[in-house]
Amino acid sequence: MKPVWIAVVVLAIIGLFAVPLILAKNGDPDKTFMGTDDRAQEAIKERNPEYVRWAKPLWSPPSTEVESGIFAIQAAAGAGVLGYVIGYLRGKASRVGKPDAHV
Amino acid sequence: MHIMEGMLPVAHAVGWWVVSGSVLAYCGWTVGRKLRERPGDKFLLSASAAYMFTLSALKLPSVTYSCSHPTGVGLGAILFGWRPMVVISSIVLSFQALLLAHGGFTTLGANLFSMGIVGGLVARGTFRLLRSLKAPWTVCVFLASALGDLLTYVVTAGQIAWAFPDPASGFSGAFVKYLGIFALTQIPLAVAEGLLTVLVVNALAAYDRQEIQELGAIPLGVPA
Numbered sequence: 509m510k511p512v513w514i515a516v517v518v519l520a521i522i523g524l525f526a527v528p529l530i531l532a533k534n535g536d537p538d539k540t541f542m543g544t545d546d547r548a549q550e551a552i553k554e555r556n557p558e559y560v561r562w563a564k565p566l567w568s569p570p571s572t573e574v575e576s577g578i579f580a581i582q583a584a585a586g587a588g589v590l591g592y593v594i595g596y597l598r599g600k601a602s603r604v605g606k607p608d609a610h611v
Numbered sequence: 612m613h614i615m616e617g618m619l620p621v622a623h624a625v626g627w628w629v630v631s632g633s634v635l636a637y638c639g640w641t642v643g644r645k646l647r648e649r650p651g652d653k654f655l656l657s658a659s660a661a662y663m664f665t666l667s668a669l670k671l672p673s674v675t676y677s678c679s680h681p682t683g684v685g686l687g688a689i690l691f692g693w694r695p696m697v698v699i700s701s702i703v704l705s706f707q708a709l710l711l712a713h714g715g716f717t718t719l720g721a722n723l724f725s726m727g728i729v730g731g732l733v734a735r736g737t738f739r740l741l742r743s744l745k746a747p748w749t750v751c752v753f754l755a756s757a758l759g760d761l762l763t764y765v766v767t768a769g770q771i772a773w774a775f776p777d778p779a780s781g782f783s784g785a786f787v788k789y790l791g792i793f794a795l796t797q798i799p800l801a802v803a804e805g806l807l808t809v810l811v812v813n814a815l816a817a818y819d820r821q822e823i824q825e826l827g828a829i830p831l832g833v834p835a
Binding site for chain 2: 509514517518520521524525527528529531532536538539540541542543544545546547548549551552555556559561562563564565566567568569575578579580582583585586587588589590593594596597598600601
């Protein structure tokens, strides 16, 4: 892929997430950016008030701060390994003398 | 796509566990055998697992003003097929059920079915079909990972609708309702995941073209 196309794709990805955030600036209570998993759980409860939830999570993060920290660890662990692999491959390619390493 | 702990009736939870548990056992066995044959694959397979770990931790805003997260199943399914993705999905889902109260162990069977099994099969199937039609590799990779992501959420909506049909309109009414929550939100996220997977395959191929071609992700003789 040519560098210009890579730049276009990166901008497109950023745009896909920036647009809804920009559009929802007005503090509308319907535009809360709640998670779909929680939204579905609420819809089930609302439509099936007789349903008894028969299992609860073994452990829940005590606050959203702790939760976001654990999510960050999950993302960072993945990004670290992926970066290591790509870096390793790049180093190996340059040692073998394949100069097509121009991303 | 996480159905929360205890939010499926016992019969459904057990049923999905039986289905997904058997598929997981089969996949674990074939993946173990494959890795003994080709131990060199471990490196890129761990990169695929890492990609999935990262993407499934990201809750992203969508045009429905809800947040959802991509699945990241596409990359590994394109490189190694759907089977390893079932094994990796089970690890990711267990991590989130245990430490994040996200999803759950009673619903692990259902969640593994939508994310690992259907997501992996759709991504792999789309990729193989488009490759056989000689579509450019970027198109194959993009659509495979985007559709794998999107169909996961369609299946989740179907699973919930099956367990909780609408009193008036039955399964189909409930399915439409839950599709509205899940699938619509997921469309821009699926597009973004497709685009990102193209970038990652491109980066991997820039440095280890031979391996990526051997795995069939990019056809021989195609410039980066």
